Amino acid sequence: MQVYRTCTCPHLGSRFMPSSKLLLSLNFTNHFITPSNLPTPKFPSSIAATMSTTVSTQNDTTAQKTHHPVQVAKRLEKFKTTIFTQISTLAVKHGAINLGQGFPNFDGPEFVKEAAIQAIRDGKNQYARGYGVPDLNIAIAERFKKDTGLDVDPEKEVTVTSGCTEAIAATMLGLINPGDGVILFAPFYDSYEATLSMAGAKVKSITLRPPDFAVPIEELRSTISKNTRAILLNTPHNPTGKMFTREELNTIASLCIENDVLVFTDEVYDKLAFDMEHISLASLPGMFERTVTMNSLGKTFSLTGWKIGWAIAPPHLTWGVRQAHAFLTFATSNANQWAAAVALRAPDSYFVDLKRDYLAKRAILVEGLNAVGFKVFPSSGTYFVVVDHTPFGHENDVAFCEYLIKEVGVAAIPTSVFYLNPEEGKNLVRFTFCKDEETLRAAVERMKEKLRK
Structure with missing residues (x-):
């Protein structure tokens, strides 16, 4: 028997989605219903007013018979509520x-919030330029140079996205073809596998094991094949707190150059590097031309709800990222982008x-x-x-x-x-x-x- 979990939307009432088999088997969730007792869908009053009085008088049994379970594309069937x-x-x-x-229970800095309020008052409330407010693109390039020593073109090599999650999705959808191989380091942030599934990638994982979660280099070497399009890594690493060492990154870089493999790096925790220096893979010799570096404002400035992210890449990779971004969100919150530029120029x-x-x-x-x-x-x-x-x-x-x-x-x-x-x-x-x-x-x-x- 298929089991469904309720998921309430304020505009469309109750919807239903298959629950996770793992969590269901352990009674982890707290409210389940079966198709035989699905409630009658509820509608906003503005919609309900236009409905036939005949429909409104139907009994619950009839309504249940005409309600169909939500459908989902096969590439997303395995992914449940996060x-x-x-x-x-x-x-x-x-x-x-x-x-x-991972969201703070304290607020971001006042000077950044005030910058957003001022931007709203100044009328920065319509669509922003698709790939970023010019001042934010410049601020991102300035910060990247300060952190890595790399000069990037804010107009051609920086793309502002709706959080790093969208930067990840735009990178996967814009640069990965169906059937391409992509290597992940497990454990990995859950959106990685989901967006790669949407792109039709063939996902392989290399497991990082405690206590130090070191990269098993020989396993990585043997996993890379002629079908491998990219390696996706996150440093500092969520969920383990590991930081990839310079030696590990140098070896990954050598393997990527040797096998003509791209690298997508998620570096949202770069300012929360405690016990060693954070190293952007793009800064290593020969790597900028094959790397997309993704980051965001939320973790560094405790503003996770703003969803301001970005992707930095050479023009030949930026093109694919921007093509996908244009049809995912087109543009990110205008006023918050102006405030993000202020944030990135914060003093040391x-x-x-x-x-x-x-x-x-x-x-x-x-x-x-x-x-x-x-x-x-x-x-x-x-x-x-x-x-x-x-x-x-x-x-x-x-x-x-x-x-x-x-x-x-x-x-x-x-x-x-x-x-x-x-x-x-x-x-x-x-x-x-x-x-x-x-x-x-x-x-x-x-x-x-x-x-x-």
Whole structure:
């Protein structure tokens, strides 16, 4: 029997989508219905007023018979409601402290918010130029040169997108052909596989394993084939907190040059590099011409809801990215782009203070998790920490996270959803420390008090 989960839209009422088999098997979600008891769809009053009175008097049985399950293209059938939405929803229901989804519970800097307000007042409220407000493109190029030493053309090599997630999608859809091979490093951010599926790519993954999540170079070397179009990597790395070392990046670069392979790098956590220097792969010899570097404003400036991202690439790759971007979103929020330009020109002291603040938050969480009894793996960057939950005796990561939310009152993310083979991540869960220190301490205290081995 197919099972469906409700998903409510404010304009169209209840819709239905297949639930994740993994989460369903563990009773992780909290409300399921079957096709036999689907409710009658609800409509806004403006639409309902135009409907026939005959239709409005039909009984529930008739309405149920005429309602059809939502349909989805085969390339997206396996992708359900994101784990972040599911965990956050469950956390709200049970009053859990949310150390799962990676959004800060504090606001971005006042000088950036004021710049957005001023831009709105100045009338920056219509469509922006498709590939970016000129001043933001310039600011991105300036920041990239300061960080990497590379000169890029803001008009020809910088494309502003609706968050890094859209930069990822535009890159995949604009540069990957059906059947092309793309290599990921698992665990990986969930949008990677989904957008590659939309592009029709053949996805292969190389698993990074604890405790140091080092790149298995020989496995990577043997995985690259004549069909490999690109390697997608994320450094600093979500969810593990790993940073790819210069030696690893040099080896990846050599393999890509040798085999004529592109590289797509997601560097949204570049300003949250704690224990070693962040290195952009595009800055290595011979790599700019084959690299798309993706980044965003949200993580660095605690403005995740603005969805301002960008892709930097040479013109021959930028063309494909822009073609896809034009038909995905066309343009990103105008006023927020003007404010983003102000943000990227922040003084160096802002970034120094940001790193200092996050180092303090990391220390609170890591020390607390160690004291609770987790096996904690090093986090050199991002605002995430991965731990081994097995000392607490649960079957897998999903079962543990369900217990943690319902019985302890703290939310974390099960990492098995970040692997092609979920079994590889069943012992690990991810916590975030992008919360104020009071919240982090409260979460640690709940775990010390209620979490039992």
